[in-house]
Amino acid sequence: MQRHFDEELKQLRDRLLAMGGASEQIVGKAVKALVERNLALAQEVLREDTAINQMEVEIEDLCLNLMARYQPEAKDLRTVAMIFKIVNDLERVGDQAVNIAERTVDLLKEPLLKPLIDIPRMAALAQQMLKDALDAFVNHNTEMARDVCRRDEQVDHLNDQIYKELLVFMTQDPKTIIRAMDLILVGRHLERVADHATNIAEDVYYLVKGTTIKHRLAGN
Amino acid sequence: MQRHFDEELKQLRDRLLAMGGASEQIVGKAVKALVERNLALAQEVLREDTAINQMEVEIEDLCLNLMARYQPEAKDLRTVAMIFKIVNDLERVGDQAVNIAERTVDLLKEPLLKPLIDIPRMAALAQQMLKDALDAFVNHNTEMARDVCRRDEQVDHLNDQIYKELLVFMTQDPKTIIRAMDLILVGRHLERVADHATNIAEDVYYLVKGTTIKHRLAGN
Numbered sequence: 001m002q003r004h005f006d007e008e009l010k011q012l013r014d015r016l017l018a019m020g021g022a023s024e025q026i027v028g029k030a031v032k033a034l035v036e037r038n039l040a041l042a043q044e045v046l047r048e049d050t051a052i053n054q055m056e057v058e059i060e061d062l063c064l065n066l067m068a069r070y071q072p073e074a075k076d077l078r079t080v081a082m083i084f085k086i087v088n089d090l091e092r093v094g095d096q097a098v099n100i101a102e103r104t105v106d107l108l109k110e111p112l113l114k115p116l117i118d119i120p121r122m123a124a125l126a127q128q129m130l131k132d133a134l135d136a137f138v139n140h141n142t143e144m145a146r147d148v149c150r151r152d153e154q155v156d157h158l159n160d161q162i163y164k165e166l167l168v169f170m171t172q173d174p175k176t177i178i179r180a181m182d183l184i185l186v187g188r189h190l191e192r193v194a195d196h197a198t199n200i201a202e203d204v205y206y207l208v209k210g211t212t213i214k215h216r217l218a219g220n
Numbered sequence: 221m222q223r224h225f226d227e228e229l230k231q232l233r234d235r236l237l238a239m240g241g242a243s244e245q246i247v248g249k250a251v252k253a254l255v256e257r258n259l260a261l262a263q264e265v266l267r268e269d270t271a272i273n274q275m276e277v278e279i280e281d282l283c284l285n286l287m288a289r290y291q292p293e294a295k296d297l298r299t300v301a302m303i304f305k306i307v308n309d310l311e312r313v314g315d316q317a318v319n320i321a322e323r324t325v326d327l328l329k330e331p332l333l334k335p336l337i338d339i340p341r342m343a344a345l346a347q348q349m350l351k352d353a354l355d356a357f358v359n360h361n362t363e364m365a366r367d368v369c370r371r372d373e374q375v376d377h378l379n380d381q382i383y384k385e386l387l388v389f390m391t392q393d394p395k396t397i398i399r400a401m402d403l404i405l406v407g408r409h410l411e412r413v414a415d416h417a418t419n420i421a422e423d424v425y426y427l428v429k430g431t432t433i434k435h436r437l438a439g440n
Contacts, residue, residue, distance in 0.1 A: 064301055071291035081284055084301065088308065167401075171394045177387065181404070 005070045009079065012062050013138065016083050016090075019055040020134040023093040024127050026052065027193055030100035031123040034186065035116050039108050045101035052094035059087045075207075082207045086137065089196040093130065096189040096196075103182045103189075113169065113179040122158045122190045125151065129197035136204045145208075148201035155194035162187040225290045229299065232282050233358065236303050236310075239275040240354040243313040244347050246272065247413055250320035251343040254406065255336050259328050265321035272314035279307045295427075302427045306357065309416040313350065316409040316416075323402045323409075333389065333399040342378045342410045345371065349417035356424045365428075368421035375414035382407040 026048055033041035063084040066072070072080060107113075129148050136144040166180040205211075246268055253261035283304040286292070292300060327333075349368050356364040386400040425431075 064298060067287065067301075068293055068297055073288055077288055078284060081287075081304065084304065085308065088305065167397065170390065170397050174391045174394060177390050177397070181387075181401075184401070 001070070005066070005072060005076065008066055008070075009076070012059070012066060012080070012083060015055070015059050015062065016086060017134060017138065019052065019059060019087060019090050020130065022048070022052050022055065023090040023097075024130045026094055026097040027100070027123060027127055027130075027190075030097040030104065031120055031186075031190075033101060034104040034107065035120055037108055037112070039105065042101040042104040042108070045097050049094045049098045053091060056087045056091040060084060063087075078207050082137070082203050085203055086134075086200050089199050093193050093196050096193050099189045100186050103186050107179060107182050110179050113176055113183065116183075118158055118162050118165075119183065119186055119190070122155055122162070122187065123193075125155050125158070126190050126193040126197060129155070129194050130200075133197045133200040133204065136201060137207075140204070140208045142205050142208050145201040145204040149198050149205075152194050152198045155191055159187045159191045221290070225286070225292060225296065228286055228290075229296070232279070232286060232300070232303060235275070235279050235282065236306060237354060237358065239272065239279060239307060239310050240350065242268070242272050242275065243310040243317075244350045246314055246317040247320070247343060247347055247350075247410075250317040250324065251340055251406075251410075253321060254324040254327065255340055257328055257332070259325065262321040262324040262328070265317050269314045269318045273311060276307045276311040280304060283307075298427050302357070302423050305423055306354075306420050309419050313413050313416050316413050319409045320406050323406050327399060327402050330399050333396055333403065336403075338378055338382050338385075339403065339406055339410070342375055342382070342407065343413075345375050345378070346410050346413040346417060349375070349414050350420075353417045353420040353424065356421060357427075360424070360428045362425050362428050365421040365424040369418050369425075372414050372418045375411055379407045379411045 026045055029041060029048070030045045032038070033045060063080050066080055067077070070076075129151055132144055133148045135141065136148065163184055166184050169176040170180045246265055249261060249268070250265045252258070253265060283300050287297070287300055290296075349371055352364055353368045355361065356368065383404055386404050389396040390400045
């Protein structure tokens with residue numbers, strides 16, 4: 001019985017990681033579309049999010065199914081429950097990528113406001129946090145989970161910087177306002193991707209240690 | 221055994237409703253602080269969110285505890301799993317109230333930009349959606365759940381309106397930019413409160429019907 005459960009849990013974990021990979025990549029694609037001013041790529045993001053949404057529904061069902069059939073206890077139960085939570089964060093990461101792609105579609109109607117440097121940097125940080133949070137989950141690595149939570153501050157800091165820089169544009173030339181607003185929102189969407197990675201890392205910490213670092217290290 | 225489970229599930233549901241009430245009220249309080257320019261009230265929001273965060277941790281533990289001790293099946297399992305999900309949305313509603321309170325603290329440093337009409341209207345809609353989503357949960361009312369999802373569009377529409385109106389301010393007078401930005405963000409935070417209510421309503425629909433309306437009716 002336990003062997004069968006372990007086998008199915010492994011499959012469930014693989015599905016989760018596949019969804020994690022898809023969520024991380026869709027964020028990268030959305031930001032690539034923005035930086036390279038590639039409308040077709042932005043539209044691809046909108047389509048691909050549907051697949052991520054579908055993965056969430058499927059993995060949730062698998063979790064409930066696994067719980068119903070094996071009635072796992074203690075740590076096994078917590079693991080399944082955490083997967084159930086994590087897919088929710090991953091699905092919302094996909095939503096953020098869609099938001100970025102929508103802003104991109106708008107931005108491409110206007111000339112480039114400025115070369116984008118901090119936004120791709122912020123995206124790279126958030127994507128790495130997401131990867132590491134899932135790695136921490138797989139390897140029950142609380143040190144890495146803590147580290148992901150810590151990095152959330154760097155992302156917040158970059159976001160503030162982006163905000164302040166764009167505010168200068170807006171104040172100096174009202175013609176830049178709409179574009180600057182769109183870029184500010186992209187910054188916020190990326191900040192939320194990092195928040196979701198942080199949520200996952202907090203859950204991993206809780207899963208392994210049985211105590212929460214939630215709402216202490218990182219209050220998003 | 222089932223009687224004991226039912227009794228504990230009832231207590232769990234009551235805790236969830238208490239948390240729902242607290243989340244709905246904290247949004248109201250944040251917007252009241254903004255409209256009445258009441259700094260002390262905004263600061264109260266920041267403190268009260270801590271209690272909501274605490275409730276999330278407690279209810280999650282109760283859910284896992286209940287699952288471990290009773291190993292519920294079918295509908296009972298789904299109910300507990302849904303409570304586990306809903307508290308996550310409620311916690312994030314509290315975070316949105318904090319975001320609004322933070323924007324309010326900034327806004328109170330400057331003179332009033334304009335009397336606020338659409339923002340309190342949007343808040344009232346989002347709060348009612350939250351209430352109704354939880355009512356739909358308690359009464360297994362799929363019609364109400366569907367209705368909550370439908371109302372999400374009204375909130376989105378109001379948010380667009382707020383955005384466009386404030387854009388005019390910004391374009392006409394750069395001195396209004398920072399305040400207008402803050403108000404635009406408040407609009408987005410309220411939009412997200414409505415999104416969380418919609419998520420809950422979608423979950424209720426799924427719980428009762430066993431099929432999802434997610435990502436069909438409302439794509440947030």
